Amino acid sequence: MQRDPIDVLIVGAGPTGLTLAVQLALLGVRIRIIDRSADRVHESRALALQPRSLEVLAGLGVTDGLVAAGNRAVQVKLHLRDRVLSVPLFDLGLEDTEYPYLLFLSQAETERLLEERLAGLGITVERQVELTDLTQDAGSVTAVLRHAGTGPAADETVRAAYAVGCDGARSAVRRIAGIPFKGSTYPQTFLLADAEADGLERGAAHAFASAKGILLFFPLGSPATWRLLAIKRTTAARPPGAPEATLDEVQAAVDDYTGGTVRLHDAAWITEFRIHLRAAARYRSGRLFLAGDAAHIHSPAGAQGMNTGIQDAVNLGWKLAQALAGTGGPNLLDTYQAERQPVGKAVLRLSNRPFRIATSLNPLVRFARSRVSPVVAPLAAKATWGRARLFRTISELGIGYRRSALSVNGPGPRVNWRQVRWGRVKSRHSGLRAGDRLPDTPVVYEGETTTLHRVLAGPAWHLLHWRLPDGGAAHYLVRPDGYIGYCYMGDNDEGAAGLAEYLNRWVG
Numbered sequence: 001m002q003r004d005p006i007d008v009l010i011v012g013a014g015p016t017g018l019t020l021a022v023q024l025a026l027l028g029v030r031i032r033i034i035d036r037s038a039d040r041v042h043e044s045r046a047l048a049l050q051p052r053s054l055e056v057l058a059g060l061g062v063t064d065g066l067v068a069a070g071n072r073a074v075q076v077k078l079h080l081r082d083r084v085l086s087v088p089l090f091d092l093g094l095e096d097t098e099y100p101y102l103l104f105l106s107q108a109e110t111e112r113l114l115e116e117r118l119a120g121l122g123i124t125v126e127r128q129v130e131l132t133d134l135t136q137d138a139g140s141v142t143a144v145l146r147h148a149g150t151g152p153a154a155d156e157t158v159r160a161a162y163a164v165g166c167d168g169a170r171s172a173v174r175r176i177a178g179i180p181f182k183g184s185t186y187p188q189t190f191l192l193a194d195a196e197a198d199g200l201e202r203g204a205a206h207a208f209a210s211a212k213g214i215l216l217f218f219p220l221g222s223p224a225t226w227r228l229l230a231i232k233r234t235t236a237a238r239p240p241g242a243p244e245a246t247l248d249e250v251q252a253a254v255d256d257y258t259g260g261t262v263r264l265h266d267a268a269w270i271t272e273f274r275i276h277l278r279a280a281a282r283y284r285s286g287r288l289f290l291a292g293d294a295a296h297i298h299s300p301a302g303a304q305g306m307n308t309g310i311q312d313a314v315n316l317g318w319k320l321a322q323a324l325a326g327t328g329g330p331n332l333l334d335t336y337q338a339e340r341q342p343v344g345k346a347v348l349r350l351s352n353r354p355f356r357i358a359t360s361l362n363p364l365v366r367f368a369r370s371r372v373s374p375v376v377a378p379l380a381a382k383a384t385w386g387r388a389r390l391f392r393t394i395s396e397l398g399i400g401y402r403r404s405a406l407s408v409n410g411p412g413p414r415v416n417w418r419q420v421r422w423g424r425v426k427s428r429h430s431g432l433r434a435g436d437r438l439p440d441t442p443v444v445y446e447g448e449t450t451t452l453h454r455v456l457a458g459p460a461w462h463l464l465h466w467r468l469p470d471g472g473a474a475h476y477l478v479r480p481d482g483y484i485g486y487c488y489m490g491d492n493d494e495g496a497a498g499l500a501e502y503l504n505r506w507v508g
Contacts, residue, residue, distance in 0.1 A: 005140070005159040005160065005161075006030045006031060006032050006158065006159075006160045006161075007024075007029045007030040007031060007160060007161050007162070007320075007324050008024055008029055008030075008031045008032075008160055008161065008162050008163070008164060008320055008324075009031070009032055009034070009141070009143055009158055009160040009162070009163040009164070010024075010031060010032070010033040010034070010163075010164050010166055011034055011035075011131050011163065011164065011165050011166060011167045011171075011172065011173050012033075012034075012035060012165065012166035012167030012168060012171075012292075012294070013033050013034070013035035013037075013040065013111075013115070013125045013127075013166075014035075014041075014107075014111065014166060014168065014292065014293075014306075014309075015046070015107065015110055015111060015114060015292070015306050015309060015310055016166040016291050016292030016293070016306075016309035016310060016312060016313050017033055017035070017164075017166030017167075017291075017292070017313070018033070018111060018114035018115055018118060018125075019057070019060070019114060019309075019310045019313040019314060019317075020164060020166060020291065020313035020314075020316065020317050021033045021118050021123060021125075022060045022061075022062070022114060022117050022118050022121065023060055023313065023314060023317035023318065023321075023459050024317050024320065024321060025118065025121040025122070025123050026060065026121065026458070026459055027317070027318065027321035027459055028321075029320065029321050029324060031123065032126060032158070032160075033118075033123065033125050033126065034125070034126045034127075034129040034130075034131070034145060035125055035126070035127055035129065035167075036128065036129065036130040036131075036148075037127065037128070038127055038128050039127065040108065040111045040112065040115060040125075041107055041108050041111060045106075045107040045108075046107040046110070046303070046305060046306035047104055047105065047106060047107065047218055047220055047227050047303070048102050048103065048104050048105070048218070048303035048307075049066060049070065049102070049103040049105060049110065049306075049307065050102065050303065050304075050307040050394065050395050050396045051090070051094060051097045051099040051100060051101070051102075051395040051396070051397055052097075052307070052311065052395060052396035052397050052399065052437070053306075053307040053310045053311065053396070054066065054067070054098075054099040054103060055097060055098070055099060055440070055453060055482065056310065056311060056314045056481060056482060057310065058098075058453065058454070058457060059453075059457045059458055059459060059480075059482070060117065060314075060459070061117060062113055062114060062117050063099070065113045065116075065117075066103065066105060066109075066110065066113055067099070067103060069105055069109050069113065070103040070104055070105035070109075070221075071103070071104040071105070071219050071220070071221050072101040072102075072103060072104075073089055073101070073102055073104050073203070073204060073205050073218075073219055074088065074089055074090075074101065074203070074204070075087060075088050075089050075203075075204045075205075076089055076204060076205045076206070076207060077201060077204045077205070077206045077207070078207050078209065079206060079207065079208040079209070079257075079258070080209060086204075089101070089102060089205070089391075090102055090391050090395065093388030093389065093391045093392040093395075094391060094392070094395060094397065096397070096439035096440055096441065097395075097397060097439075097440050098440055098451050098453065098454075102303065102394075102395075104205075104218055104219050104220060104221070105221075106194075106220060106221070106222055106223065107306065108222075108223070109222060110306075128147065128148040129145050129146070129147050129148070130145065130146045130148070130172070131143055131144070131145060131146075131167070131172045131173065131176075132144045132145070132146050132155070132172075133176065134163060134172075134173065134176045134177070134288070136163075136286050136287045136288065139161075140159050140160065140161055140287070141159070141160050141161070141162065141163045141287045141288065142157060142158070142159050143157070143158045143159075143160065143163060144156070144157055144158075145157075145158055161287065161324060162287045162288070162289065162320055162323075162324075163287065163288050163289070164288075164289045164290070164291055164316065164320075165177075165288065165289065165290045165291070165294040166291050166292050166294060166309070166313070167294055168292070168293045168294060169181075169276065169278070169293050169294070169297045171290065171293075171294035173288060173290065173294060174280060174290055174294050174295075177285040177288045177290075178285070179280050179281055179282055179285060179290065180280070180281040181278050181279070181280055181281075182278060182279065182281065183276060183277045183278030183279060183297075183348075184276070184277050184278075185274055185275070185276050185277070186274065186275045186276075186277070186299070188213075188231050188232070188274075188275075189231070189232040189272055189273070189274060190229060190230065190231055190232060190272065190273055190274070190275060191228075191229070191230050191231070191232050191245055191249070191250050191253055191270070191271075191272050192227070192228070192229055192269075192270070192271050192272070192273065193227070193228050193245075193247075193250050193264070193267055193269065193270045193271075194220060194223055194224040194226070194227050194267065194268045194269045194270075195224050195225075195226055195228065195247070195250075195264045195265065195266060195267040195268065195270075196224055196225050196226065196264070196265050196266040196267075197217065197225065197226045197228070197262055197263065197264050197265075198262070198263045198265070199258070199261045199262040199263060200217055200226065200262055202219065202225070203219065204219065205217065205218050205219060208257040208258055210256070210257055212231065212256055212257065213230070213231045214257075215228065215229070215230045215253070215254060215256075215257035215258070216228060216229045216230075217262075223268040223269065224266065224267070224268040224269075228250070228254070228264075229300065230250070230253040230254065230257070231253070232245075232249075232253065232272055233249075233252060233253050233256065244270070244271060244272055245270045245271060245272045246270070247264060247265075247267045247270060250264060250267070250270060251263070251264050275298075275299050275300070276297050276298075277297070277298050277299065277348060277352055278296070278297050278298075279295070279296045279344055279345060279348060280294070280295045280296065282337060282341070283295050283336060283337040283340060283341050283344075284333070284334075284336065284337050289316060289320075289336065291309060291312035291313050291316060291340075292306075292308070292309025292310075292312055292313070293305065293309060295312065295340075295341075295344055296308065296344040296345075296347065296348060298347060298348045298351040298352060299351045299352060300351070303394070304347045304350065304351055304394075304396070305347075305351075307396055308343065308344065308347050308396075311340075311343075311396065311399070311481075312340050312344075314481045315336060315339060315340055315481055316336050316340075317459065318459050318479070318480035318481060319332050319333055319335065319336055320333070321459075322507075322508070325508075326508070327507060327508025328506055328507065328508060329505050329506060329508075331405065332406075332506065334405075335404055335405055335406050338404055338405065339401045339404050339406075343399055350393065350394075397437060398437075399437065400435045400436045400437060400483065401435040401483060402433055402434065402435035402436065403435070404435055406435075406479070406485055406506060407433070407434035407435030407483075407484070407485065408434050408485065408486045408498070408502055409433055409434045409486075409487060409488075410475075410486060410487060410488025410489075410494070410495040410498040410499065411488050411489065411490070411492060411494050411495050411498070412488050412489025412490045412492075412495065432484065432487070433484070433487070434484050434485060434486055434487050435483060435484065436483065436484055437482055437483055437484075438452070438453075438456075438464075438476065438478050438482055438483065438484055439452075440452050440453040443455060453482070456478060456482075458480075459480040459481075460480055461477065461478065461479065461480060461485075461507055462477075462478045463475070463476070463477050463478075463499075464476040464477075464478060472489065472490055473489070473490060473491050474487070474489055475487060475488050475489070475495065475499065477499060477502065477503070485502065485506065486498065486499055486502040
């Protein structure tokens, strides 16, 4: 069985694959998206959306629904030896975004809303379809798909211009492409559960620190009020046929940290798992690409995994569309790996360090968790500069591509945004350069008050001219993913000529 050729085959319908599919559909690209599972996930799994993810998904028409369905947590309750410390969450360093908060939302709901958006664009996820083979030549890829469904399995041959593996840690695309996936595995086994819990204040996340490690509760809402993460008490192998994990076992782990003050009931989902730290050696092999967990997996610290995958997809999607349209030059697709692989490596480092400290069995680290952290934590909470920098990093608003071939600075000094009243952005944002994310700010557009990002929403290039209070001008060419491609200051022929050259090379 063989169908008409398509432009892009997307393998995997998690948040990364669905985001890529929505963007490509909006750009008029012929796609198919397949997944070997019979249905989307109904467990929470990934549970938080960062401000930057909400920004890029807003351009795809998804964010308003996500925000309406989610829970904006505003603080973390740190349960120390003899006190409970309230630490504001994302209260500093996020003055230039419409979404200055961490949105807690079940992955099941995130996928549902993305899939509904995709269906509204006329695209349906093809379920119980597995990639079994994949070859490529100079002009296309050929995939063999196995349809399970309700009848006998049937194979189908599909030709496409490109294929993207969004199919997770066990990626078939990565395996068939022969791309190494090197890394390590944490020695501990972890328990994860979505459940109801008595004894916790609602409207906040909770962290219990002790010598044993850290117990985390996150406000989820659906399919249960709380998501918890804890280290399993024993690593003994389970007898054959025994359930993976039980509520009693999770309760025993919770008791170790809370002294029995928190009682679990009505669990919607319980699992145990090992955490891996791995990265693909490359994100591209000819006409094959990797995104999301197929390219990088790491600890859940900082809620970076799903969000990094979503931004992989947004970075890649518009580049594929331009390549298919014959614009953007021969090296445009090379910039995907050049820009996103350093981000993936940085996320691995960011999530690994605090997670190892939180779970280490080293006696000195255990002592620090139980004895030193209760003293240091209140002091750290008062360090507003450090907290602002941390929140900026975790929110992923600080990600940029200044070293990319797509980032070109024209003539003129960089603008200090305090001079142009760009929201309440602090001085650290002065000197905005090519490769930086375009900050958001309230604006009046066509007589209505809105935000700059909403005016520039949608996967397209935008040219922004900004008149400064001193009479000068700033000019910004903004990429479809919201980053500055080219900028120059003043009204001068050199800057305009550089802009024309940039457009001819990268936009067509």
